[in-house]
Amino acid sequence: MKTMQDSRDEIEGLAKRLIKAYFVERDYTSLLSLISERISWVGAGRVEIGYDRRSLIELFARERQTYQGGWVISDEQYHIEQLGPDIAGGIITLTVQSDLTGGVAFRKPVRFSGVFRRERDGWKVVQFHHSMPFEEQAGETGFNVEKARRDYMEIERSLRQMLEQQGRKLQEQDGLTGLLNRPGFESRCREALAKPSEKRFAVLTFGVNHFRYINQLHGFDVGDNVLRSVAQNIQDKCVEGELCARLEKDHFAMLLTYSATKDLEQRIEEIRDCLLDEAMQQELRIHVTFAAGVYPIPAKSRRGVRQMLDKALIALQSAPREEGASRYAYYNDALETQLFRRNDLMERASDALKNGEFKLYIQPQVDLKTGQVTAGEALVRWVTAEEEIIGPDEFIPLFEENRFIRDLDFYLLEQLCKEMHGWAKQGLPPVEICSNQSRRHLCEAHYVEKFCAVLDKWQVPHGRIVVELTESAFVENDTEMYALSRRLHERGVRLAIDDFGTGYASLNVLSMLSADVLKLDRSLLQDFETNARSRVVLKKVVEMAHETQMQTVCEGIETKAQLDYVKSIGCDIGQGFFFSKPIPVKAFEKLLLKQRQ
Incomplete structure (x- = not known):
């Protein structure tokens, strides 16, 4: 040293x-x-x-x-x-x-x-x-x-x-951009807030969306130029009494002055629009956006600047996740409660995995021609030692952010294959099970090999497992997804596009990607009875899937009318509360046993 x-x-x-x-x-x-x-x-x-x-x-x-x-x-x-x-x-x-x-x-x-x-x-x-x-x-x-x-x-x-x-x-100066660094920003903010002023103040923090991707695609020198360009542009937007800083990496902060909330929102819009020079935008060939958090400082606040930055960061983490758009959120006390909850769940996750608190559930899928259960979708519920049931909508997005999802995916795959091995030993009819897999696996060099090794360990035929990835994953990572599709098919594993019709629709994906199953999102059924266009769209999607050699699964069937309609347009498989809610894996096994009798 x-x-x-x-x-x-x-x-x-x-x-x-x-x-x-x-x-x-x-x-x-x-x-x-x-x-x-x-x-x-x-x-x-x-x-x-x-x-x-x-x-x-x-x-x-x-x-x-x-x-x-x-x-x-x-x-x-x-x-x-x-x-x-x-x-x-x-x-x-x-x-x-x-x-x-x-x-x-x-x-x-x-x-x-x-x-x-x-x-x-x-x-x-x-x-x-x-x-x-x-x-x-x-x-x-x-x-x-x-x-x-x-x-x-x-x-x-x-x-x-x-x-x-x-x-x-x-x-107090950031070496790359010339802006204030974190200590400098905190020091200068304290000085600015200590002076009498008729203006109101707010702390804004923001990060450049997909900055890691920019570095990977164009190199670190271009990434540094992007940060310098952002720094120069936000510096130019500062008026008297305002400050801006680069806190770390692609994370910036500003102390803004305003008179009314609409003035503050206008300032944020101006900053959003000026992030990058036109020449730099053209060089990158992507539209650079930001995610921001805003903490309006209460009058006579006694909080330290570091606390104010923390609260703006909490707001940033809650900003809506809209792909391809800048977005921002304001701090409120409820967000801090949510953050404590998220942190608590992440701290407990590893021990919960070791203790078997993540339980395998399966929602049956029904062949619409025979009425028989021929498949299912593997799902997860977190049942704590205190018998608290935590829904996947709360912990799955959190695990996606922290990459813990990769450990959970393989844990559930292991449990599923173990159960399927047991069904085969009992002589139950073979069924296909959809296994949800995170897009986080795309960066793993040997993912397909690890996946198939689990199937082989439990002697599960590769064709009995359908890997499910959301439609957005296919659209955002098309190159990686095409490669993954090819590698899965080489090993005999089937591939499903999940949540089709949720706003990311890309007919080019259907033409380029050799998926085996197209899962139609429940939203396509919501107003089919009153909306003729919805009926036409749903029917044409089913026809298109069949013509491209894909099996169709319609999710969210809850009524007899919905069932009759999806059967009438030739959908292959139905899934939803009309048939069954997700049930523990042992209950699904009993359903298969009863069906065999």
Whole structure:
């Protein structure tokens, strides 16, 4: 582990390389590799100022034209102080003398002050200032030693104070975007909120949707440019009294001012619309959106800024999940209660899995021609040790977010195959069981092999299991889904598109993907009796499925009228409360036994 002394040695080495490249070698290419993208450079001359790498390149080019020769340096002294883990300052003194090859005689003492910051690829120079002492020494004809000593002490004190101020500023600044970082945002917010103001304040936090996908598709350099573009655009939207920061990764925060709620909503819409420059949007070829949380700060609030950020984050986590759109939510106390509940469920999940609290249920599926139960859909209920039944609508979305769903899927698959092995030993008629699988498995390299290994362990024929994935998974991950479909079919496993008709409909998916089963969502049946268009759509979807060699399953059948209609349009399988609600796996086994008699 590196010590503070190790860091000081690294920084001193960096400073020595910089001095050598600048004066002795005059190697400006090497010099540029030692400085940060966000450099500020002040020379001894009136016009020797560079605010970034581009202006610095122009400055170095002018220096090269002015003097072609090199320099000899002597009397080097380096004084480095580390002001924090990632920030340091330094004072350098030396004597510079021309080597006479350039036709110029020059010998002067030169002084430098520098600020250094640790970046992704090591320490870099972020600020450099050099000067030469004033030649007149209080009217003396010779060198005024006493005044020089006093001046040196004053200069050193001023430089130290300047370095400390610059160090504090840089410690509050995000190195990539130049915005405030989290500590800087919290500090500046406290100052802003402490001042009397007629305006109201709100904390806004937001993240860039699918930022990981942008990095994967275009690379981290493009991802960094996206963050810089977002940072510049939201900075431009800030008005007097407002602040913006990059907290971490693609997570930003703003302190906004407003007079009325409609004003605040208008500001948020403006920020949403300006996230990315048009040129960057075209380069990415996707529409960049955000998910945001808003915490309007109550008047005379005594909460700390960190608490305010936490509450805005809670609101962000509750924002509606609308694909392809920006969305935001306001904080309220009920959201915090929900968060505690979610955290509690996640903390209990692993032990619940070990203790067998996740129970396998099956909802029967009926052949509409024979009226026999020929299949089923495997479902799950969480029955706690205290006999509390937690519905899947509460914990499945949570597990999807935290990837625990992958462990749960394989646990339930193991239980299902164990039961199916038992049915076969009893001589029960073979049935097909649909097993819901999360899209989270798409990133697993050996998912299909692991899946089939469980079936083989319990001697379950691969064709008896139907892997169910929602329609949205097919639309959003079409390339991965086509590959998964091919691999499943190679191993004899069937594939079902679940929830078809829930708003993601893509006829292209049906034409490109070789699914075996199309499960029609219950929403298609809701108004079929009064809506002629619904009847036409449902009928045509069934016809289209049959013509593409897919079996159809109609979910949500609850009435005799619904049953009669889906039978009349040729649907193959029915599922819903009209036949049976989801039942424990042992009850499903009894149903199969009774049906055999």
